[in-house]
Structures are given as C-alpha cells and as structure tokens.
Amino acid sequence: MMFFFIVGLNQRVTQVLKSRAGKCTRCGSSADLVQYEKVLRFYFVPIMRWPGKEPLMKCRDCSNFFPHSFSPVATTACQSCASNVDAAFKFCPFCGSSI
Ligand SMILES: [Zn+2]
Ligand SMILES: [Zn+2]
Numbered sequence: 092m093m094f095f096f097i098v099g100l101n102q103r104v105t106q107v108l109k110s111r112a113g114k115c116t117r118c119g120s121s122a123d124l125v126q127y128e129k130v131l132r133f134y135f136v137p138i139m140r141w142p143g144k145e146p147l148m149k150c151r152d153c154s155n156f157f158p159h160s161f162s163p164v165a166t167t168a169c170q171s172c173a174s175n176v177d178a179a180f181k182f183c184p185f186c187g188s189s190i
Contacts, residue, residue: 115150122148
C-alpha cells in the first residue's frame with residue numbers, strides 16, 4: 092500500500108493552552124491542553140493544513156492525542172485539610188483556605 096507512505100496526516104501542536112491540565116489516558120503521564128492543526132503531507136511536504144475544531148489533550152511522554160473530557164482531572168492536596176482538590180482551583184472548596 093504505497094499510498095500510506097506517500098500521503099500522511101499529522102496532528103501538530105500550535106499552542107499550549109494549559110500545561111499539565113490532565114493525565115494521559117494511555118500512560119498516565121502529564122498531558123497539556125493544546126490547540127492543534129491537522130497537516131496533510133505529500134512526500135514529507137505539507138500541502139494542506141487546517142485548524143482543529145476544539146482543543147485536545149496531548150501527552151508529554153507518548154504524544155498521545157485525546158479529548159479533554161477523557162482525562163481525569165489533575166488534583167492537588169489541600170495544605171490545610173488534605174482534601175483532593177482540582178489543581179485549577181485557587182481555594183479549597185472544603186475548608187476555604189488558599190492552595
Ligand atoms: Zn502518554
Ligand atoms: Zn482544604
């Protein structure tokens with residue numbers, strides 16, 4: 092199947108929206124929330140590119156792309172009450188202290 096060696100479709104990250112926004116669904120490493128574009132290549136030459144519809148998560152380790160909704164939310168432990176809190180929060184919803 093020569094076709095697949097000549098023409099390839101890649102996903103390329105154009106902008107990191109939020110670093111370490113979640114975890115990889117495949118290997119569990121930190122994943123970034125990224126804006127991406129799709130690039131169609133012909134003999135390694137990009138011939139067409141168009142932006143992705145919505146941001147995706149991209150793993151730092153295995154370069155796995157997956158939808159944000161698939162990712163478990165990154166959590167951090169509250170300093171005061173030791174609850175698991177969404178890492179994006181500035182204040183603990185359980186005890187109200189800053190994180
Ligand atoms: Zn991964
Ligand atoms: Zn707390």
